[in-house]
Amino acid sequence: MNFEQINLHLNAYKEHDQILDAAKYLISSFDLEHENFAGFGFRQELSPTSMLLTAEGELGKPQMVMIPKNIFDFDLNLVLNMLAHEMLHVRQKAPGKVIENKNEREFQAYYEMLFHNVFPQIPDVSDFHRKFFGNKALEYYRRMSEGSELQQKYTEQKTEVEHLINSLP
The missing domain is CATH 3.30.2010 (Zincin-like)
Structure with missing residues (x-):
């Protein structure tokens, strides 16, 4: 459709x-x-x-x-x-699939808004909104305890978000 x-x-x-x-x-x-x-x-x-x-x-x-x-x-x-x-x-x-940590849930959800890995059929938003959502993802990443296992789990995705934000006009 x-x-x-x-x-x-x-x-x-x-x-x-x-x-x-x-x-x-x-x-x-x-x-x-x-x-x-x-x-x-x-x-x-x-x-x-x-x-x-x-x-x-x-x-x-x-x-x-x-x-x-x-x-x-x-x-x-x-x-x-x-x-x-x-x-x-x-x-x-x-x-059976509960992600307890709110910061992890939010980081995953904002990451999804940028890269559409779970829902590839969803279209991209404007660069303005992509920057906004990228910064929100980074904000929730920062809220995870500094140097924690949780932050380490998402280091690669955090880098992807930073590269995307830096590539946008």
Whole structure:
């Protein structure tokens, strides 16, 4: 399915105020689904120029992804990357696969937004957003204990993120 068709579907959902259905349509269309996903719910909108999505639920239990009602007012590539970020959290919090450390979960999710290894079907965002997400990944890397096993585990990915940030205009 091409982006023109996807946008037509999304606009039809928006016209009928079916935002949650539109989000379900996207995760289905881009193969982001997971058995630990409990569905979508609404969270408060931040502003017309910024959005926040969260995966909520206890570790090892099904996760609800909370989205703002204005999510589809943003660039589709950005929305897809934000959804992929949260759907990775859904996987990270699944029974038997729980990643306990929040800094590790966030580093992995921001890394995924840059390199799309888990979800290769997700398109890149603008260079501005790639720099932003790269810096967020590095911030969570720094929050891991200095010189810890966890930091050592992600040294190579950290270097990839730094190279990407430095290569962007």
